Amino acid sequence: MAYLIVGDVHGCLEELVALVDRYGAGRTLVHVGDLVAKGPDSRGVVAYCAERSVLGVRGNHDERILAWQHAVDRGLTPPPVAREHMRVCEELGEREWAYLRALPYVLPLPDVGVVVVHGGLVPGVPLEAQRPEHVVAMRTLRPDGTPSDRLEDGVLWATRWPGPQEVVFGHDAISGLQRHRFATGIDTGCVYGGRLTGYLLPERRLVHVEARRNWSGKPPMPRRVxxxxxxxxxxxxxxxxxxxxxxxxxxxxxxxxxxxxxxxxxxxxxxxxxxxxxxxxxxxxxxxxxxxxxxxxxxxxxxxxxxxxxxxxxxxxxxxxxxxxxxxxxxxxxxxxxxxxx
Ligand code: FES
CATH class of the missing domain: 2.102.10.10 (Rieske [2Fe-2S] iron-sulphur domain)
Known part of the structure; x- marks a missing residue:
């Protein structure tokens, strides 16, 4: 099967539609998570994916609003969420919530030898034993091999991923595009005014559309190239x-x-x-x-x-x-x- 895997969208619906229009014909669309928050149209992005049954995984921002909704549904006190997340919680309808709830943490695409996650995977740990809190948030490995979400704590986990399955991931706009032997990071900071990146499989080709603007309200974050x-x-x-x-x-x-x-x-x-x-x-x-x-x-x-x-x-x-x-x-x-x- 041919795929277009899309990096962190964060509510940037226009860029998502532009990328899919340009490169998605005849391909199954997949995302690496973090559909919501920071950008202009989180509801629109989730609705777009729900309507088309787009494959994908949960990101840490998706996970935060799902935890809130899970508690509200059960009449429990919801965990505190930032204003940007609360806004998304208020916007989403039942179909969008159901779509997000159904997203896995890890999505294998065995026909092209790829695994999709949002943050990362800990080398040496079987896929089924990877812990969700690491999968959605990790960026680095500490010297003792434990995962961390802080860049300053160690080396990028993807530099240590041994393969042979290639991992495609997002979550790290500061490091930007990452191409390692068996791992490809495609969060290129669209919501910060960077680009929305797509990864075409089985060709293993990267494609981009430029961000319409910086939606974050902050200066674009420096990124490592x-x-x-x-x-x-x-x-x-x-x-x-x-x-x-x-x-x-x-x-x-x-x-x-x-x-x-x-x-x-x-x-x-x-x-x-x-x-x-x-x-x-x-x-x-x-x-x-x-x-x-x-x-x-x-x-x-x-x-x-x-x-x-x-x-x-x-x-x-x-x-x-x-x-x-x-x-x-x-x-x-x-x-x-x-x-x-x-
Ligand atoms: S443009 Fe004049 S010296 Fe470079």
């Missing part, structure tokens, strides 16, 4: 990595390179690929802007020269300015840059 395997970025080598589209709709990308010489040799630097003189990329396409010495990035338009070590412009019309630098994270053998595009 995977550069690749750290050891594959050799000294003196440079790669380009796509960043979020700017608020004015302009595509942005990063230059990431490992220093080859000098006292910082071996360290990685990342800069936004926009010249400080005029807002253009330093070089066209994927051509390298590194000069022959490997010590400068050169703008192809009017020749500004920036030091690779700190992005400082030593020559040209924007002399004395600096390229916008990006934080680089090296973790568990992988390189990431932090995209703070607002």
């Amino acid at each position: 995977l550069v690749g395997i750290a050891s594959e970025l050799a000294p003196g080598r440079l790669v380009h990595v796509p960043l979020r589209v700017s608020p004015r709709g302009l595509p942005r990308r990063a230059i990431v390179l490992r220093l080859a010489a000098g006292e910082h040799a071996g360290q990685v630097r990342a800069y936004v690929d926009i010249c400080r003189h005029l807002p253009v990329p330093l070089s066209a396409g994927d051509a390298s802007p590194l000069d022959a010495s490997g010590e400068h990035l050169v703008c192809g338009t009017h020749g500004a020269r920036y030091r690779v070590v700190d992005g400082y412009c030593v020559e040209g019309p924007c002399r004395g300015t600096r390229l916008e630098s990006l934080q680089v994270i090296e973790e568990d053998g992988r390189l990431w840059v932090v995209d703070e595009t607002r």
